Structure formats: C-alpha cells, structure tokens
Amino acid sequence: GAVVSQHPSWVICKSGTSVKIECRSLDFQATTMFWYRQFPKQSLMLMATSNEGSKATYEQGVEKDKFLINHASLTLSTLTVTSAHPEDSSFYICSAGTRSGSNTEAFFGQGTRLTVV
Amino acid sequence: AQKITQTQPGMFVQEKEAVTLDCTYDTSDPSYGLFWYKQPSSGEMIFLIYQGSYDQQNATEGRYSLNFQKARKSANLVISASQLGDSAMYFCAMRELYNFNKFYFGSGTKLNVKP
Numbered sequence: 001g002a003v004v005s006q007h008p009s010w011v012i013c014k015s016g017t018s019v020k021i022e023c024r025s026l027d028f029q030a031t032t033m034f035w036y037r038q039f040p041k042q043s044l045m046l047m048a049t050s051n052e053g054s055k056a057t058y059e060q061g062v063e064k065d066k067f068l069i070n071h072a073s074l075t076l077s078t079l080t081v082t083s084a085h086p087e088d089s090s091f092y093i094c095s096a097g098t099r100s101g102s103n104t105e106a107f108f109g110q111g112t113r114l115t116v117v
Numbered sequence: 118a119q120k121i122t123q124t125q126p127g128m129f130v131q132e133k134e135a136v137t138l139d140c141t142y143d144t145s146d147p148s149y150g151l152f153w154y155k156q157p158s159s160g161e162m163i164f165l166i167y168q169g170s171y172d173q174q175n176a177t178e179g180r181y182s183l184n185f186q187k188a189r190k191s192a193n194l195v196i197s198a199s200q201l202g203d204s205a206m207y208f209c210a211m212r213e214l215y216n217f218n219k220f221y222f223g224s225g226t227k228l229n230v231k232p
Binding site for chain 1: 152154159160161162164208212219220222223224225227
C-alpha cells in the first residue's frame with residue numbers, strides 16, 4: 001500500500017517556541033492531506049484539511065494562526081505549531097488522500113508526539 | 118449527534134477466542150464508507166478493513182470481518198482467533214461521499230488479549 005511518512009516521530013520543545021511537523025507521501029501524489037490531533041486515550045479529531053496549492057480548511061475551534069498548515073507540493077504538507085504551550089502537547093497525525101477518490105484510500109503517517117515543557 | 122459511536126471503552130478476550138467490537142454510525146448520505154483501524158501503543162494507525170455502503174457482502178480480511186447491518190447502522194468488527202499482538206486501541210471510522218474529505222472517528226475500544 002501507499003506510504004505516508006511523518007517526521008519527527010516525537011519532539012520536545014520549550015514553551016513559546018515553534019515546532020514544524022512534516023507529512024510526506026512517498027509513492028503517490030497527495031492532493032489532499034489531513035491533520036489530526038489525539039489526546040491520550042481519546043479519539044482522533046480532525047484539525048484541518050490541506051489542499052495542494054491552496055489555503056487549508058480548519059475545523060471549528062482550531063486556531064489557524066496557531067496551527068499553520070502549508071501544502072506546497074503534492075508530496076509534502078507541514079503543520080507548524082506556533083508559540084507552543086504545554087496544552088498543545090498531544091499526538092499529531094496526518095493522513096493523505098489521492099485524486100482518484102476511492103473510499104479505500106486513506107493512508108496515515110506514523111504520528112508525532114509533541115511535548116511542550 | 119455523534120457520527121460514530123463505540124460503546125465499549127475496553128474489552129478483554131482470551132487468546133484464540135473471537136471478539137466483537139461494536140460500532141454504530143449516523144448518516145443521511147446514502148453513499149459512505151466504513152473503516153476499522155488498529156492503533157498500537159506506538160501510535161500509528163493501521164488500516165484493517167473497509168465496507169462500502171453499497172457492498173452486498175460483509176467485508177473480510179484474514180482474521181478480521183465486518184458485520185455490516187445497514188438497517189441498524191452498525192458495523193461491528195469481528196476478530197477471530199485473537200492473538201496477543203491484537204492488544205491495541207481499535208477505531209471505527211466513516212467517510213461520507215458528499216463530504217468526502219472528512220473522516221469521523223469513534224472514541225475507540227481498548228482491546229486486551231489475555232494469554
């Protein structure tokens with residue numbers, strides 16, 4: 001199956017700094033990528049949908065100025081957590097879709113565990 | 118209203134036995150897809166099985182089968198011959214055709230397989 005690579009797998013940063021997380025589709029062109037957030041023992045919550053070459057669509061309640069999403073190419077989307085605070089500590093995971101739109105195509109990255117100290 | 122409901126926060130099963138994880142969904146879209154994912158402690162989401170709303174037969178993938186009851190809007194996952202490596206979180210998810218980009222996830226079920 002298709003591979004989605006997410007980097008880094010874990011990161012610890014100081015409060016007030018920014019952290020960038022990358023999501024790459026390795027063997028297919030991902031026209032759409034999705035960013036999720038998962039708190040411990042909870043489900044995945046969609047944060048935003050990014051489409052290559054256009055602005056991301058954020059879900060209600062997600063601060064677009066805090067969680068910057070860039071999808072500059074068909075193989076790379078980045079999520080930047082700006083001015084991170086301890087409450088931003090969470091597991092972030094991306095997934096990628098393709099233009100063909102088959103319902104069976106939903107590939108997830110390995111996830112990034114962010115800890116803000 | 119919740120799109121996906123998983124009512125079992127935790128389940129125990131004896132090794133080699135079968136277990137059913139419940140999932141109900143809510144949608145008015147006639148075209149949708151139902152998914153089950155496994156999430157081990159490492160965090161990655163592992164795709165297990167898919168059922169399309171128009172599929173006549175229940176999906177099966179090895180030891181995984183999906184008990185799809187459309188009228189009841191349920192899509193239970195059945196794991197046969199449980200193995201210790203099956204211990205993980207299991208998430209049911211749905212994608213609607215009219216809102217294709219959006220996955221709705223249930224709250225998950227933590228499965229523990231006992232030796």
